[in-house]
Amino acid sequence: MWWLLWLTAAVLLGAAEFVTLTLFLGLMAGASLTAAVAAGLGASLPVQLLTFALASGAGLAVIRPIAKRNLAQPPVSRDGSDALVGRSALVTREVTATGGLVHLSGEDWSARAYDEDLVIPPGVRVDVFQIEGATALVHPRDPLPDPELEEK
Structure with missing residues (x-):
């Protein structure tokens, strides 16, 4: 028992x-x-x-x-291009699914839109979602203005 x-x-x-x-x-x-x-x-x-x-x-x-x-071990530190994931960048040349340019950590990086349907104009703040080789995959931090509303 x-x-x-x-x-x-x-x-x-x-x-x-x-x-x-x-x-x-x-x-x-x-x-x-x-x-x-x-x-x-x-x-x-x-x-x-x-x-x-x-x-x-x-x-x-x-x-x-x-x-x-x-x-109690410290968190894994990211270095190299992995450290750029999650950072903010500024679009300097229009970013599409095929290419573009962003200013990231004091350097110009080639970039592509993370969402293939997006076209991100210059001057927009973006977040780096991923790094593929020497290209940053980015997504706008804030919603993009609707181009149809701006034309009216």
Whole structure:
């Protein structure tokens, strides 16, 4: 019967870990599973408690510091042309699906519209969505004015 109580504790602790993401409760759930196995093999209650204590102590002393160290690593830095993705640029020559020119990070870059149906006139601010070779795929930051409304 003890194995069922340990297993229930493991499930409850695992669910609580899922909500809190502290890693502490997850390690306690793992320790409860080891105690459930000990109970299932017929170990006495003191042996089950000792198994739980040793497993939780080992998890907290060994596994948790390693996991926290790996979670605390700095974000991956982007360099080269990948660092330009997400930046803002200014259209200097009309950008279409076939080509154009933008001023990006102090340099002129060849550009194409990310949306093939767009024609982006000079002077419009765009965001760089992707870099393909030496060409920036861009999209207007703000909606473009409707050319039909301007003609009226």
